[in-house]
Amino acid sequence: MTILLSDPRVHGVPLVDNGDPLVRLDRSLGRHSHVRSGLAQRLADAQSMLPPGVRLHVVEGHRSAAAQAAIVASYSAELCAVHPGISPDDLARLSSRFVAPLAVAPHVAGAAVDLTLVGSDGVELDLGTPIDATPEQSAGRCYFDAVDISAEARAYRELLAGALTGAGLVNYPTEWWHWSFGDRYWALMTGADHALYGPADLRSAA
Template identity: 25%
Template sequence: MKPHYSIPIAECGEPLVPIPLEQFAWVSPHPYMALGATYGDRSPFFVRQTVLKRLRKAQYYLQKQRSGWRLQIFDVYRPLSVQQFMVDYTFQAVAAKAGLETTIMTEAKRQEVLEQVYEFWAAPLVDPATPPPHSTGAAIDLTLVNEIGKPVEMGSVIDELSSRSYPNYFANNVGMDDQRYHSHRELLCQSMEAAGFLRHPKEWWHFSYGDQLWAWLYRQANSDGLAEPAIAHYGQVEETARSI
């Protein structure tokens, strides 16, 4: 169980709203839908209302630093069914890369593969006390595009299951390319943090506001006890409710 799941949730009831994609860059076709994931009556580009306001603020900050640059939205809202689909897909991909046949895999080997998957993917738990971050509508995977709409080089692709995904992987490297990757990651982080988001400790592309992971990270950053302990404002979104 990941430590942020110990954070209590006080669901505020704020609705999911569609991201006005004309205001941002976005990945098309959506990567998970292209693999066969189905979202029902919501698209993956829905987010909590306050989170959208903060996303606009983050892009405003970015454009003050780099004129014409934009945030590129990769993925936001995921129903539990999509979270399960992607965990299963990633499990199969990791097993195949290792030359393992999933139908005859030992339990020990299965757990070994799952550990690799769950380092980066949240388990699709049905317990409302432990929702995957993206299933709350409060977490966003994103990157940057420059003034001509070209994706900015970050040193690894989103969802890469390797240590290169760690935010500070390139921080102490002296190569010019590596320093550029780190600089771009820091610009993304600074833009998002300026709007109140916090970054996932192991994923340079994952930011959230108001979910359990955000509250846990906030507490870690304010462990001196001077700030009031944060709680999560957003829990699991009801998948049967319509978003429009």
């Protein structure tokens, strides 16, 4: 059973921030996003595990608390329109398939990236859905283990996963593109004693 970010077990993970600074990712990894330095090193390690002609392409890293809250509000409104009368608990659970509650949001901690693969020409490879396709928009194909995607997309997802898990990251299984290190979800999934990264302020970036 998939553990969602709204699960109390995620909220219950202790946090002991190790102080790794936010750093700007090298342009070779995509947009100039900021992430914690420990995550940046692991992304570089993952890149080295990919075959020639294929590379990581980061679309987003650190996100402000305000931006996170805005995404939660927007997607929650969409869900309320689709499910009139939905209970607060069900709304929190459904919304967390696509956007993390602010209190445990990996992006706000600088602990997560949304990313894909590109070829040597810089064109994104087909991993089954666009990044940030909601479960509703993609009919569930945004889930990493979705079965109704092409063999090519499945192979690219497995290639991405092999490199990123090999570098110590974990995937959020409802979003094939979302990978993290050091946050509460990572700690729960890996059995770590505590999370390494809490909310981070971009004004303190290295």
